Amino acid sequence: xxxxxxxxxxxxxxxxxxxxxxxxxxxxxxxxxxYQQILGQGPKLxxxxxxxxxxxxxxxxxDRFSAERLKGVDSTLKIQPAxxxxxxxxxxxxxxxxxxxxxxxxxxxxxxTVL
Amino acid sequence: xxxxxxxxxxxxxxxxxxxxxxxxxxxTGYPSLFWYVQYPGEGLQLLLKATKADDKGSNKGFExxxxxxxxxFHLEKGSVQVSDSAVYFCALSxxxxxxxxxxxxxxxxxxxx
Numbered sequence: 001x002x003x004x005x006x007x008x009x010x011x012x013x014x015x016x017x018x019x020x021x022x023x024x025x026x027x028x029x030x031x032x033x034x035y036q037q038i039l040g041q042g043p044k045l046x047x048x049x050x051x052x053x054x055x056x057x058x059x060x061x062x063d064r065f066s067a068e069r070l071k072g073v074d075s076t077l078k079i080q081p082a083x084x085x086x087x088x089x090x091x092x093x094x095x096x097x098x099x100x101x102x103x104x105x106x107x108x109x110x111x112x113t114v115l
Numbered sequence: 116x117x118x119x120x121x122x123x124x125x126x127x128x129x130x131x132x133x134x135x136x137x138x139x140x141x142x143t144g145y146p147s148l149f150w151y152v153q154y155p156g157e158g159l160q161l162l163l164k165a166t167k168a169d170d171k172g173s174n175k176g177f178e179x180x181x182x183x184x185x186x187x188f189h190l191e192k193g194s195v196q197v198s199d200s201a202v203y204f205c206a207l208s209x210x211x212x213x214x215x216x217x218x219x220x221x222x223x224x225x226x227x228x
Contacts, residue, residue: 033216042119042204042218043159056213091158101147101166102208104216106158 002026004107006092012113018080021110025073025094031055032069033104034077035091043091049075082114117142121205121219128195128226136190136222138179138205146207148172148181148188151218153202162190162203195226 035043051072163172168183
């Protein structure tokens with residue numbers, strides 16, 4: 001089966017610019033996650049979708065970050081305007097459902113550098 | 116709230132040495148527990164999991180036992196190889212509510228030939 005697809009793999013922008021990341025989960029996976037992984041740290045959950053509804057966005061900086069999952073499939077994560085501290089790898093993951101024992105399948109990540 | 120605490124790295128071992136990476140958690144209810152591994156240049160992938168107390172997850176020679184009394188899920192391997200060099204993440208998933216999935220900070224393992 002195809003894995004979780006993410007693009008772009010790398011992005012370099014100036015601070016205050018905007019950027020968007022795209023994720024295509026595994027077909028049939030109802031739950032989609034966006035994580036932020038800063039160098040040397042573990043993944044931090046930004047937002048979790050169940051189909052096209054938001055389940056948890058408590059750690060999403062909503063003044064600059066937004067995310068959507070139209071039709072319960074693909075998702076985009078946007079940052080506007082970007083700050084230096086947003087430099088990180090943005091990981092998308094999906095799971096069959098959100099039940100507790102589910103395994104996450106991760107994409108390769110999108111590495112963002114903000115100058 | 117729920118959290119996962121891992122031992123700090125890097126952990127440097129010689130080939131065939133015994134490995135332990137400590138992981139403890141704080142959670143309400145009865146979470147599921149996981150170890151994920153991130154090899155250089157790759158994404159995170161599941162290594163093993165356990166869904167209830169006293170369960171033992173195992174894969175590729177790695178093992179971890181879900182200890183509810185000590186809220187721990189330590190990763191062990193009897194004889195490490197150079198190819199095991201990677202970053203290891205302990206994680207938990209709530210089994211109710213929002214089913215939030217939380218990761219530890221990761222432990223880098225370096226195995227020397």
